[in-house]
Amino acid sequence: MPVPVEKTPTGMWLIHDPRYEKPADTVREGRTVCYARVGSDDRKADLQRQADRLKAFAVGLGVDSPETVMEVGGGMDDGRRKLSRLLSDPTVTTLIVEHRDRLARVNAGLVESALKAAGRRLVVVDDTEFDDDLVGDVTEVLVSLCARLYGRRAAKDKAAAALKAAEDA
Template sequence: MLVKEWALLEGLHPQTVWKWCRQGTMPVPVEQTPTGMWLIHDPKYETASQSNPADSRTVCYARVSSGGQKEDLQRQADRLKAFAVGMGVEHPEIVTETGSGMNDRRRKLNRLLADPTVGTIIVEHRDRLARMNAGLVESALKAQGRRIIVVDETELDDDLVRDMTEVLTSFCARLYGRRAAKHRAEKALEAMRDERV
């Protein structure tokens, strides 16, 4: 179990739990992966969450925004696979996808989210899952006994800053989308005018 998950269940601040892990004063068994991530093995939570471990799959999800980033996509997938193996996953599945993080038109991710046999989804950064509202996806999966692991949590942890970034990203997407739509409409009208002449 991740530090943030255990801290939430125990009503503690994650920084306190990380400090305890580093000092070796945790009241339950912990381990540090080769990548430096702390995993907490609390028997009272692990036995409840591992009701059907044979059916649960771990999938690494890598995404880039455009087709010109194929090399980046492969490197991202390789890093995720190495992380999963470091966590102890014997045969992690890799799912790669090219598509915008601003909308829900990602068939492969939608399939993963709808598949109840996928117990854990590993992503490199939170925005690889979704640019906005990734927390809602996490909450929905958690309610089903599933989880998302974010490898690099160095993103902004300040809720206000994250919310502001999401709002600005949404406004930019709408603005650029409108500009593109307006541009396409102008071209269509111009083409109609040209046909009349």
């Protein structure tokens, strides 16, 4: 046969056309971009240090000349222009972030799934933020509620204080 075929246990023949199928784990060749974000202007020094760490990590992975995109904006803000440009640019095939919350405070997993479906990937340098899914879920909900109640800038601090108060009670 000119294309690979497979016979299933039920007797059905599956024809694998390489023009339409690609292995799920393959990542297309393209640009590797390090995305660094801080929540406010008073953390710009942290932004540069974060970008430097990401660049060093990318070089350690064997990337010759990683690009770096730095942005100041809240993790709950879906109007971050630089991140939107990166996500919509099909030439960016690998996106490197320091922590998942640098990408998005909530639903970072959905972004990662969408990237993977498009043959792209998300690399998280420190993926040990939450060992327990329940703790992560509760924190995400608290951050979201605090962002609405107190404003986006102080949401993380308010959520941390609420978690500490809940633990102490």
